[in-house]
Amino acid sequence: MITRRPVAAAMAALCFAPVATRAWAQEPGITGTWTGVLVAGQAKLRLRLVLAADGAVKLYSLDQGGISISGTAVSTKPDQIAVEIPAVGGRFAGKLTSADRLEGTWSQGGSDFPLMMMRGEAGLPKPPTRVAPPPPAALTQALLEQLREASGSPALGAAAQRKGGKTLAWVTGHRRVGTADVVGLQDRWHLGSITKSMTATLIGRLVESGQLRWDDTVGDLLGDVAPDMRPEYRPVTLRHLGSHRSGLPGDLSSEQISRFRFSSESADARDERLAYARLALAMPPKGQAGTRYEYANNGYVVLGAIIERRLKKPWEIAIRERLFEPLKLTSVGFGAPDLARATQPSGHTAQGDAVLRAFPGSDNPAVLGPAGRVHMSLRDLIAYLAAHRDRSALLAPETWRTLHTPPFGGNYAMGWMVRPNGALWHNGANGLWYAMATFHPDQGFAAAAVVNDGRIAIVSPIIDRAVQDAILSAQA
Numbered sequence: 001m002i003t004r005r006p007v008a009a010a011m012a013a014l015c016f017a018p019v020a021t022r023a024w025a026q027e028p029g030i031t032g033t034w035t036g037v038l039v040a041g042q043a044k045l046r047l048r049l050v051l052a053a054d055g056a057v058k059l060y061s062l063d064q065g066g067i068s069i070s071g072t073a074v075s076t077k078p079d080q081i082a083v084e085i086p087a088v089g090g091r092f093a094g095k096l097t098s099a100d101r102l103e104g105t106w107s108q109g110g111s112d113f114p115l116m117m118m119r120g121e122a123g124l125p126k127p128p129t130r131v132a133p134p135p136p137a138a139l140t141q142a143l144l145e146q147l148r149e150a151s152g153s154p155a156l157g158a159a160a161q162r163k164g165g166k167t168l169a170w171v172t173g174h175r176r177v178g179t180a181d182v183v184g185l186q187d188r189w190h191l192g193s194i195t196k197s198m199t200a201t202l203i204g205r206l207v208e209s210g211q212l213r214w215d216d217t218v219g220d221l222l223g224d225v226a227p228d229m230r231p232e233y234r235p236v237t238l239r240h241l242g243s244h245r246s247g248l249p250g251d252l253s254s255e256q257i258s259r260f261r262f263s264s265e266s267a268d269a270r271d272e273r274l275a276y277a278r279l280a281l282a283m284p285p286k287g288q289a290g291t292r293y294e295y296a297n298n299g300y301v302v303l304g305a306i307i308e309r310r311l312k313k314p315w316e317i318a319i320r321e322r323l324f325e326p327l328k329l330t331s332v333g334f335g336a337p338d339l340a341r342a343t344q345p346s347g348h349t350a351q352g353d354a355v356l357r358a359f360p361g362s363d364n365p366a367v368l369g370p371a372g373r374v375h376m377s378l379r380d381l382i383a384y385l386a387a388h389r390d391r392s393a394l395l396a397p398e399t400w401r402t403l404h405t406p407p408f409g410g411n412y413a414m415g416w417m418v419r420p421n422g423a424l425w426h427n428g429a430n431g432l433w434y435a436m437a438t439f440h441p442d443q444g445f446a447a448a449a450v451v452n453d454g455r456i457a458i459v460s461p462i463i464d465r466a467v468q469d470a471i472l473s474a475q476a
Contacts, residue, residue: 030081034102035123040113044357046124049083049092049117059085062124125355133462138476139469145172147469151462153453154348154356155183159378160470161386163444168473169378175338175345175452176358188337188344188375189450190363191435192428195374196300197403197415198323198384199315200242203303204399204414205322211310214239214402218246218281221306225274229281236289238306239407241299242414247285248298252276260365269366270308273315276367277305290408297371304370315370326394327387331377336363336432347432349454356453359432372428378448381437385446388416388424389439404441427463429456436463447471 034049046062057073071085079096081104092115094104100119105112117123133150134143139158148156155173175181206212218241219234232247240246251257256279260272280298287294304315311318316334324332337344339361346360363373376384386392391400403414404424411417416424425438432454439446449466451459 030079030096030102033120034117035121036102036115036117037123037125038106038113038115040111047115047117048124051081051083057083059083133465136465136472137469138473139168139170139466140473141170141172143469144170144466147462147466148173151451151453151459152356153451153455153459153462154358155345156449156451156462156466157183157187157189157378158447158449158466158470159382160445160447160467160474161382162474163386163390163446165474167379167382168470169382170470171378175343176360177348177356178358181343183345185379186331186377188331188333188341188377189381189435189452190337190347190375190428190430190433191372191381191437191450192430192433193297193372194381194426194428194435194437195370195372197388197426198319198374199300199303199307199370200403200415201388201395202307202319202323203238203242204395204403206307206310208396208399212238212306216306218302218306221309222277222281222302225309226278226281228278230283230285232285232289233281238303239414240289241303243407243410243412244293244295244299245290245408245412246294246296246299246302247287247289247292248280248294248296248302249283249286250294250296251298252279252283257365257368260367267366268314269316269369270305270314272365272367273301273305273308273370277302293410293412295412297368300371301368307370323394327383329376329380329383331380333375334369334373335366335375336361337375339363345452347430347452347454349432356455362430362432364430372430378450381448381450382446385437385439385448389441389444389446391441427460429454434459434463436460436467438467445471445474447474 031051031053036047038045038047048060048062050058051073057071059069059071069085069087071083073081073083081094083092090108092104092106094102097103102117104115106115131149134146137143144156144158154177157171159167159169161167169185171183171185173183175183207214215237218236236246280302286292307315307318336347338346346358347362348356348358350356387394391397406413416426419425422442423438423440427436433452434456435450437448447467447470449463451463453459
């Protein structure tokens with residue numbers, strides 16, 4: 001079918017060459033522009049078919065870049081049309097059931113899919129109506145729903161806590177578009193790169209236990225298992241990796257990342273993380289360690305490989321035992337929260353338009369866990385933030401200072417960005433989810449907002465507003 005994600009088929013790689021069309025008898029009832037949505041499994045693809053009076057035929061898959069695909073059309077009867085698209089091995093055969101409705105079948109790869117097309121643009125789904133967000137105010141359930149409506153997102157959640165006060169939490173919306181399955185306060189949300197601060201906190205625990213030191217080097221820790229490591233990375237320390245000052249590029253190439261498994265949250269990814277670390281440490285550096293800030297998922301995967309090698313257990317088990325269990329965070333998991341739970345929210349995004357689609361179970365490969373694959377409930381997220389805000393007994397005061405202070409200047413500490421007002425902050429996304437978390441040790445607040453919608457440009461202002469309004473409620 002005509003799709004890139006999540007279903008792979010003959011049209012997944014779009015490399016189209018012009019195909020000569022064969023003249024066909026002009027039929028005024030059929031010529032013109034037709035649009036419709038092809039539904040095949042979970043894939044929903046918007047199509048535009050243009051049947052010109054001179055016999056030229058063009059098909060556009062609007063969710064795959066809108067590239068023009070030439071084809072051949074044959075009108076066998078005044079009210080029928082057959083269209084062949086050789087470049088993708090597809091065929092559409094349809095019949096007019098009214099002046100503006102063409103009903104038929106799309107055939108490709110041995111499968112047939114019903115396809116109804118409407119004249120003009122009438123066959124395309126209408127984008128949801130946007131409303132202006134309300135003015136800033138202390139957050140309430142009604143105000144959160146207004147913010148969700150302003151974003152057009154399926155669901156939105158926010159929470160906040162003032163030091164010494166109770167946790168306030170709100171959620172609204174649906175776990176998946178087009179369903180009546182509403183979100184609840186115990187639901188789990190994908191946190192993306194907020195995970196980085198958790199991996200850094202785990203490093204702090206291991207430093208305090210004597211199993212690692214902040215100034216341990218990559219050469220000493222991984223040199224014997226990464227023979228292709230570039231010499232520039234051998235003196236890089238845990239401080240460099242945690243603050244994105246290692247010189248490592250941000251990510252492997254898309255082709256390299258695609259080799260790693262998109263596996264369940266219980267998978268043991270130690271071998272893959274070590275393989276990933278070897279690839280990252282063989283990449284040319286972006287700059288000298290300590291001198292250049294380069295946000296790098298690579299650095300946190302290398303940290304994960306170091307943790308696993310030292311503890312001889314997967315990062316997922318280590319962080320659960322050393323961080324989540326001591327903090328009594330019971331909702332934590334890894335990967336998409338709906339991977340094995342039909343009662344959890346799914347991630348969403350829009351492909352080529354404003355109409356959202358759910359992609360249950362979708363996430364980055366398990367190898368990227370230490371950089372961004374944790375999910376949890378809002379209340380557990382606030383409990384985690386409160387431990388940082390209060391510099392709890394989980395760690396010694398000096399370790400908290402290390403985690404919260406940029407070690408080489410700038411504004412990035414160990415998994416946290418330090419804002420000019422002293423608040424610590426991070427966001428996270430995987431293309432289907434977005435989350436933001438913040439706390440202020442002196443002002444005494446901790447707050448977060450989450451959404452099962454990956455359209456960052458649209459949802460990030462709404463998330464920021466939800467967090468600020470939640471803080472106002474907590475401080476009231």
